Amino acid sequence: MTTRTVLVTGGARGIGKGMAKSFLEAGHRVMIADLPAGGDWRYRLGSDSEMADAVEELGASGEVRCTPVDVTDSAACEHAVKATVDAFGGLDVLVNNAGVIDSGPIEEFGEAQWDGIFAVNVKGVFLMTRAAVVNLRASADAAVVNTASIAGKRGSARLAAYCGSKWAVIGITQSFAQELAPDGIRVNALCPGMVGTAMWHDHLMANQGDPAFQKRTSDIMPLGRPQTVEDMGEAAVYLATARNVTGIALNVAGGYEMH
Numbered sequence: 195m196t197t198r199t200v201l202v203t204g205g206a207r208g209i210g211k212g213m214a215k216s217f218l219e220a221g222h223r224v225m226i227a228d229l230p231a232g233g234d235w236r237y238r239l240g241s242d243s244e245m246a247d248a249v250e251e252l253g254a255s256g257e258v259r260c261t262p263v264d265v266t267d268s269a270a271c272e273h274a275v276k277a278t279v280d281a282f283g284g285l286d287v288l289v290n291n292a293g294v295i296d297s298g299p300i301e302e303f304g305e306a307q308w309d310g311i312f313a314v315n316v317k318g319v320f321l322m323t324r325a326a327v328v329n330l331r332a333s334a335d336a337a338v339v340n341t342a343s344i345a346g347k348r349g350s351a352r353l354a355a356y357c358g359s360k361w362a363v364i365g366i367t368q369s370f371a372q373e374l375a376p377d378g379i380r381v382n383a384l385c386p387g388m389v390g391t392a393m394w395h396d397h398l399m400a401n402q403g404d405p406a407f408q409k410r411t412s413d414i415m416p417l418g419r420p421q422t423v424e425d426m427g428e429a430a431v432y433l434a435t436a437r438n439v440t441g442i443a444l445n446v447a448g449g450y451e452m453h
């Protein structure tokens with residue numbers, strides 16, 4: 195197996211950290227990129243200290259570093275790519291995983307929340323991929339993995355902004371897959387089902403505790419349990435390494451979403 199360099203946005207915690215661990219365990223080098231200072235959102239976002247903790251924890255699994263990024267800022271995206279290339283000599287796999295959620299009835303949903311979701315979840319994918327594309331073209335084995343969602347395949351009440359943003363990620367994935375195929379760059383989306391991260395515990399089911407999350411998700415999942423960050427890591431490594439797969443949006447959702 196060839197060792198490749200992987201840049202994971204939103205990698206300080208949750209699904210991104212799980213993906214980083216899986217790439218490290220598969221023998222790759224990883225740069226974690228996340229917000230440096232908390233972020234102004236409905237619930238607390240990642241931070242410098244959370245990134246540093248992740249690097250310390252994941253260091254046992256392989257070569258990992260971190261760099262700050264705000265994926266809504268094109269200069270910051272370029273800086274994160276440069277930091278990766280400076281640290282490891284190139285960039286082979288970009289994982290656009292940073293994301294935010296908010297929910298609420300249409301008449302109460304603020305423009306700032308709508309714009310904020312689209313800035314991170316949609317524009318962030320464009321800005322990071324644009325910043326990385328020169329280096330990806332220079333790689334002999336390049337891939338992009340975009341974290342979409344099952345919310346990108348089925349709409350939900352009170353989640354129009356989030357669902358709309360994840361549908362957009364799937365459309366962008368297909369478009370980049372077409373555009374970058376002649377360069378040998380594969381572009382795929384990963385659609386997690388329900389993973390007990392901050393999105394659930396600090397927002398969607400805030401203050402209800404893990405047993406409530408486990409019960410609610412287990413009751414509706416055909417395979418009988420919620421998804422884990424390890425499930426997402428396994429799928430991200432697959433999408434980054436599958437040689438003849440591009441433009442797909444892979445559900446990792448225990449059978450909850452099949453389209």
Ligand code: NAD
Nearest residue numbers: 204208209229239240264265291292293343386388389391
């Ligand atoms: P999370 O909140 O733990 O992780 C999201 C990470 O993105 C955080 O570390 C946060 O700091 C970072 N981030 C947010 N805005 C950023 C910005 N502007 N620049 C850089 N980093 C930023 O939640 P998670 O569940 O691990 O989410 C990871 C991805 O998975 C998201 O794209 C989310 O939409 C998607 N997803 C999650 C679930 C789930 O059930 N948890 C399901 C489907 C999809």
